[in-house]
Amino acid sequence: MANSSTLKVRVDRDKCQGHNRCKALAPELFELDEYGNAREKGDGVVPAGLEEKAYLAKSNCPEFAVEVIETKG
């Protein structure tokens, strides 16, 4: 396989304070609870084409709560 690595996003719920930057920048990857705190959608796997948005969400989180995890297959 040419490229078997997968990208996942994860929100550290202890760090998240509900700034909503991730949801604003990458609504495909994040969702909010009724208090406005964020979590990754589903299992957090980043579909092809959304890699840049995943990193954008990470680099705009004021609480450093968004992680992008790369796993080599």
Next chain:
Amino acid sequence: MSQRPPVKDWATDFDHLDPAWVNDPFPIWHEMRTKCPIAHTDRFMGVYFPSRYADVRAVAYDTEHFSSRRVIVRETPPPRIPAPPITSDPPEHRPARMVLLPPFTPDAMKKLEPRARALANELIDKFIARGSADAAVEYAQEIPVRLIAHMLGLPESDGDLYRQWIKMILEDGITDVNIAVEAAGEMTHYFMGYVHDRAEKPGDDLISYLLNVRSNGQPLAPENVIGSLRLLLIAGIDTTWSGIGSCIWHLATHPDDRRRLVREPQLLPTAIEEFLRAYAPVTMAREVVKETQINGCTFKAGEMVLLSFPAANRDPEMFPDADKVIIDRKENRHAAFGLGIHRCVGSNLARMEMTVAVEELLKRIPEFSLAGKVTWSEGTVRGPRQLPIRF
């Protein structure tokens, strides 16, 4: 502006009410960062000023040594004016905050957006034919005051009253706490009438929401309802007024950025984040309740800390070219809405109001410039209070 003894040295005798600080604090903060990153003054009964992002962050996260029971630096000692959850510490903070979060989610703000857009256009209608306006007085300040009144279920026409209370609490009250206490009393009295009214006839507004909400199965204590209303009214008005005003000031003085936003309106959300970073309106405060050290500096119990998110946002260690406004800045972990457990509850409202205000203004009046003297507010919230523009 109050008459102040001249500042002898910014590192050891700073005064955030000094005219130099009020008009242009950025060079002062820059000097502090390079010479004495945690400045101190004996004024205001002793205040520390961390000017680096890392140190502001450390204070914001440390609720054990730094209490929120006083969030405004004043020249005179408390009486404190409680406005939970902003004036609460753990463990009381969390339940008080949880009840306020649901009405301010991005989805809730989406529902308010049409009202904000209509309001912006009604305001522009009033001055567009004149070819000039005070963008702070006739535009920026009117949007948040009317929207928060709308949300709370208060008459939008009482805006002057609210602004007067806010000035008494956040500006005049810094040097004479009695003025702040008087305003707080008047606000309590004013709210009581509406609280009684909504208790009998609940409506689709935040007062009714606060009366009906349950925290751990219990209704909010009456003083917490009043305290939260006081907070929402104070925090929801001149903060965003300042934020909108600073955006317009920037666009009036930087025609290239303004024209680019007219050409590329999809850039606006990113630009608003950059304006929030560069011109963050709100400086909070903490009271040192237990002696501690940060970055080699001892914080003595009983003194205050000015928690300057605006200074943190200009720290070049955190933000490359920090003093440059880059409207397409990609990486922007700015702290305009605070850091940690006290993140501004109204941040989604503020963002929506700022975006709508700038967007509608640029649609109707794409070309404008400054037309006279700009004055800035002093104290806790920074923004233009007079902003004459011509177009």
